[in-house]
Amino acid sequence: xxxxxxxxxxxxxxxxxxxxxxxxxxxxxxxxxxxxxxxxxxxxxxxxxxxxxxxxxxxxxxxxxxxxxxxxxxxxxxxxxxxxxxxxxxxxxxxxxxxxxxxxxxxxxxxxxxxxxxxxxxxxxxxxxxxxxxxxxxxxxxxxxxxxxxxxxxxxxxxxxxxxxxxxxxxxxxxxxxxxxxxxxxxxxxxxxxxxxxxxxxxxxxxxxxxxxxxxxxxxxxxxxxxxxxxxxxxxxxxxxxxxxxxxxxxxxxxxxxxxxxxxxxxxxxxxxxxxxxxxxxxxxxxxxxxxxxxxxxxxxxx
Numbered sequence: 001x002x003x004x005x006x007x008x009x010x011x012x013x014x015x016x017x018x019x020x021x022x023x024x025x026x027x028x029x030x031x032x033x034x035x036x037x038x039x040x041x042x043x044x045x046x047x048x049x050x051x052x053x054x055x056x057x058x059x060x061x062x063x064x065x066x067x068x069x070x071x072x073x074x075x076x077x078x079x080x081x082x083x084x085x086x087x088x089x090x091x092x093x094x095x096x097x098x099x100x101x102x103x104x105x106x107x108x109x110x111x112x113x114x115x116x117x118x119x120x121x122x123x124x125x126x127x128x129x130x131x132x133x134x135x136x137x138x139x140x141x142x143x144x145x146x147x148x149x150x151x152x153x154x155x156x157x158x159x160x161x162x163x164x165x166x167x168x169x170x171x172x173x174x175x176x177x178x179x180x181x182x183x184x185x186x187x188x189x190x191x192x193x194x195x196x197x198x199x200x201x202x203x204x205x206x207x208x209x210x211x212x213x214x215x216x217x218x219x220x221x222x223x224x225x226x227x228x229x230x231x232x233x234x235x236x237x238x239x240x241x242x243x244x245x246x247x248x249x250x251x252x253x254x255x256x257x258x259x260x261x262x263x264x265x266x267x268x269x270x271x272x273x274x275x276x277x278x279x280x281x282x283x284x285x286x287x288x289x290x291x292x293x294x295x296x297x298x299x300x301x302x303x
Contacts, residue, residue: 010082039057045059055076064157073110082103095110111168116194122202125205136148136215145213145216148216237282240270241271
């Protein structure tokens, strides 16, 4: 199945059509055979680079929740031929403004068009990220880590999609090193710029997410320390009461304190005295305040 004469070297095929096309050729092309074998056994990104030849498959979409649910484009590129599997012929109308004259230019025009569709998805992710940042500034609760991990999974999914495009941008000059003018073509330069911009955005948002994750972890650790501190203080303050209560709760026959007229009052006084003494001592040591003292906002306001 061939497109119009302007793109006579570009074939839009299905896998079954390519198998029929391949077996009709004589002699058999070893690289096309390898490509066909790879397509039959793999459902993922793979790139093969030979001199004046580039072929493989690139995933253009995958479900973040189930990465086995994906769509891909298969390509076979030589100086005189471009074969794609997974594209329809209406793509020709999208390529025409690039005025491509070689298979190389048409292929990178296709990559440029595909990458251009990702910016709207990245923008939607950016909006979601900013919303989560605003929410986390207000409070960080037990659901915060789940929210941050969800953001990280999403941006990692975007990274998994874009990095193979970066590989193809690097593989083009390697495969067609003898055609040095290829890399000066507009479609190639556009693909190069778009993949750089996408990776820049992904790297920036990955750093933002790592900051959110560090903040959430720090706050969680701080709260855990505060809880342990409160329990430790309670145990220390309650120790005299529990110790003295345990002593006078014994069942020995010879306990002279049990016969004292003011034994009960004396025991209460001793319990309150030791408890208050421990509390006062800890307060003097500064152990009852917050673990981390935050600056007073009012003191920061310049008069």
